[in-house]
Amino acid sequence: MLSLVARQRFLQSTCIFTRHFSKTSQSNAKVAVLGASGGIGQPLSLLLKINPAITKLALYDIANTVGVAADLSHCSTVAQVTGYEGASQLRECLEGCDVVVIPAGVPRKPGMTRDDLFNTNAGIVRDLADACAQYCPKAMICVICNPVNSTVPIASEMFKKRGVYDPNRIFGVTTLDIVRSDTFISQAKGLDVSQVNCPVIGGHSGTTIIPVISQCSPPVNFPLDVHEKLTARIQNAGTEVLEAKAGTGSATLSMAYAGARFVGSVIDGLNGVDGIVECAFVRSDETEAKYFSTPLLLGKNGVEKNLGLGKLVDIEVDLIKAAIPELKKNIEKGEEFAHAGDVHAQANY
Ligand SMILES: NC(=O)c1ccc[n+]([C@@H]2O[C@H](COP(=O)([O-])OP(=O)(O)OC[C@H]3O[C@@H](n4cnc5c(N)ncnc54)[C@H](O)[C@@H]3O)[C@@H](O)[C@H]2O)c1
């Protein structure tokens, strides 16, 4: 018979969560999911419920959270689940949060770009970020809602307006791009996907998604035409799912997987685990674009160090050049939106 300690070790080593998403099994993190009843929100909340590092899971949405929370609360894992519904309950949901994830917002339909979601989603992120700035200003904010290239600047401006902005704590979640590139590369090369790590930098839309295949670990080489096809597939992978779902939504399950991995890494960083690196779309001085995704060393205060662009090959340099104008446009659009209606609106945000 296994001793108690041996049994705990066995459970930890086989636990799906600690193997896939997080190195920390002991902590006391409170995590809120805003948009928890949605296509991403539900599976993401399930994956967070099985993260042993999360002891409080606060689920917020404008509808159906009571049922989702009741359902999840029956899972025999440590996190205590609480549901919050409607703006009047947002403050209670957010108070004491270490991490807030925001998948709230409408998804694309076939034929739409992510920027086409701006008119609906910008206001959702503005209001949720403003609430975070008031009720959990020190929390790590993980924005999933599209268009990420604009919603991250919006969230940042709301924190600035409340005087609590810390650029190291606001992230646009681009992990799905990395998950996809790891998967496609491992399939193309017959590698064990768990050992493949290919950074994806830039932003999260079309040509702003820049896979850095030359920095893949383990190193991989493709003929130029295959390299270009692979890059195009990674850039269009969201549309691939959108079209396969034929009008019923965009990526939800793979996004939940990617979001749970990112939140797990942020919590590992908060818990002082060494060497936690994830790419994310953050305030950045690496290029001419004010926000840019690169590999980041995560720690107790969010971004400990921006690991930068690293060594690039010509094809990747060209992809960055092509992405910068679009990124700048998306970022400015978000910043202007956040300040529309300000009495003393300033151009220098
Ligand atoms: N960053 C990425 O890689 C990535 C990947 C996939 C999807 N997304 C984006 O994530 C968002 C959500 O996608 P989905 O498929 O889950 O959509 P969905 O429509 O299934 O779910 C959205 C949820 O948000 C809720 N919601 C709407 N307004 C809200 C508000 N003001 N406060 C709280 N909740 C609110 C809705 O009630 C719904 O439950 C979309 O914008 C989508 O484009 C991003």
Ligand SMILES: O=C(O)C[C@H](O)C(=O)O
């Ligand atoms: O493609 C979308 O609209 C959703 C998401 O950004 C994705 O990459 O799957």
